[in-house]
Amino acid sequence: MTDARSRLRNGRLSLAVSFFIQGAVFALLVTRIPAIQTRYGISDGLLPVFLAAVPVLAGIGSIATEHLVARARPGIVLRWVQPVVGLALLAAGSGRELWQVAVALGVFGLAVGGLDASMNMLGVSLQQAYGRSIMLGFHAAYSLGGIVGASLAWLGAHEALPLAAIYAPVVAVAVPAALLASGWYADRSPGDVRLADAPGSRAADRGMRFLLPLCLVMAFAYIGDSTVSNWSAKYLQDVLHSSDQVSTVPYNAYMATTLLGRAVGDLGVRRFGAVRVVRAGAVLAACGFAVVAVAPGAWVGAAGFTVLGLGLSVVVPQTFAAAGRNAEERLGAGASDAAVARLNIFNYVGFLVGSPLVGALGELWSYRWAMVVPMILVLATFRYAPSFGPSGARYGGGHERPSTADVGRGGNGL
16 A cells, blocks of 8 residues: 555656646647747748647547547556657757748647647546546646746747757756656556447447536637637737736736636645535636737736636636536446547647637737637636536545555556
8 A cells, every 4th residue: 555655646746747747748848939930930920820730739649548438548648749749849949940840830739649648648647547636737747837937938929049048958958858757657457448449339428418518518618728829929919018028927927826726726626625616716717808809908918817717727627527427427447538638639629719819800800809708708717617516526635545446556667
């Protein structure tokens, strides 16, 4: 039992490191979209195409991961795709020609799909092994990484540094750190993955049916999140007339309140239940969008994004956790991996819909009114909150209960 506890704790820490690294890498990309646009001469009309291509390819990567984990553990997938994501970021900041950034972002998208799916698979299986809510903690590490990445982006904008000068040192540290952390991932046995054994089977199709409300919630949440990550900097510059430096603040503030919400979110779920926590988050997020839409200046707009981060912070981790729990209860042990992979696709559906939608409405109507659409969609999450079920049923508190049944015995084979 002592060895099992130690391995679970090491697995929890190593996975948190991977979430942190991905948060930093992703923030360094999205907060410097205006700089990437300028570097490669991407027009405002073409920019939404680039922003849409990344989640499409990420969805393909997530589907591929569902098949891969039927034969290899999620930790093996994560170990090799995370360095690829970092190297793709560096390539996106180092090229000169339009085709170069297209290839770099394409590789980034495919790899990040596998990364997101495998990270959350490991997180869900660890939560099941612990027997209490810990999923928000992993996403808190992601938010902390996002703050670090956004801060580095602000520094680069302040000093007018080339993108490669910012990205290269980060990648030089992040890639070895990710490889080192991967040696302690706590994987379930590949033989436990039942739903993924036959993608497209009747069991898998049934899984998609009962996951539908959670899939909608995931899409709504990422429409909101993609609005912040892809348009907050441009919104402050073009609509609220901020400087290049101030335009990096909203994403940083968003990640700060996301970190705060996730840092205390597991405690909130154990005490009040997932349904109440998700509903409160939906209302707060809608209020944040409303403030952004009517903001008279840059700092009020940044405040709106700050409130928005606090609201959305709890939704995505709880959606993954609920999907994994429902899949295990309905389809048996090991079904959560395939459920997470399928649910993760709607992460990219949200990005795919959110980015072009806001861009199109901004061009045809106004960016202020464009913010009303994600506000309404995020608020619709309130209706689907019962799908998260009573938190006390399985993760409502109690002491740590590590189990070797949900996590493979012995070494993880990495």
